[in-house]
Amino acid sequence: MLLQKTLSKSNKTDLYLDLVELTSGLLLVGFLWTHMLFVATILISQDTFNKLSEFLDTYYLSYIGIPFIIVIALFHFVIAGRRIPTRIQEQRIVWRHAKMLRHTDTWTWVFQTITGMAILVLGGIHVWMITTGWPIRAINSAERMESFWWFYLVLLIVGEYHAGFGIYRQFVKWGWFPRKPIGYISKVITAIILVLGLAAMVVFVQLGGTL
Template sequence: MQLQKAMAHNPRMDVIVEGIQMVSGLLLVVFLWTHMLFVAAIWLGVNAFNTLAHFMDVFGLLPATVVFLILVIGAHIGAVIRRVPRQWQEQKILWRHAKLIHHSDTWSWLFQAITGTALLALAIVHMAVVTYGGIDANLSSSRVHGGFLVFYAVLLLLSEYHASVGLYRVFVKWGWVDRHSLKRVLTVVSLLTVVIGAVTLWIFYVLGANA
């Protein structure tokens, strides 16, 4: 063992980082799905949505959520960054390898890394807009109708994809459930959340158009 390794030796280090990656990922999935249900309050009408927003405002849930997200996303990025190949040579090998072996789970990992990177940028924009603008049905509908529709559609698809693949990997790696039925269940759940999100977006778009 070399000096640097001996001085910084902690046999539990890699387990801990793996744990941070998994727990932060799971928390983000729980957040994402809760978020999709909360914004779907617009299905019940503008009043229901605004009541929920008001409730969140009263209990200080908006700033709490922002702090939660900064911490958890930060931890998640810190943990997963070690997996992303940074060197050009490694990138080239990975892409060539994925093209060579025709293996869907290998492709999904590359997409997982790409969607993750894109999500970071999109999530920052989204959080900044919501934090400064506050949560209100009229604001949301005018935003969605006023050119943000594509932004939200992309954010919805990428986040659901990333969450689905991430969950799949967690279960595959720890081995609790059958791989192929897991894939089917996750596909159904993800499609469902995408549909919920898409309908929500559509309602906001129509509200914005009629305003």
């Protein structure tokens, strides 16, 4: 019995933190996949893309949605991030452990934490670029994409990686479905979203070139 641990023990905190991690993660995955589907409307036509963006503006959905997602993302960063080993010795143990074990899910988790950090920085820049270049129209996006396609390529890959494996891991932890099919389904969805994202990028860059 240690005094400091006994006094600081809170019965339900760990449960609530776990649930916040789960809920914020699911919301963010839902957001990201919707976001990418919206972006992919450029594959249909510029007009569809613009109309959708105007629609989101008219009904204030962007103005509610963006701050909401920023708050959720920050919560997710702090609360899911509590799992990341912070002491140097712990870091050494985890890296050594992952190299020794050569276990896929252990490695994907190591990259999960790295992509999480990357998203915090790159996502922050992305939000800044979008909000300062408001509104979102096909032409603006095409200009941005033509200049910074490499930035968006990295963000797309790390974002989809983090979302795909994140949702897989939550399903594994809560055991609602068997592990193998969930792994397969999350990979297929991630692949589809990646293809859509890449295709949208190509269209945007071409559009940017014609400007």
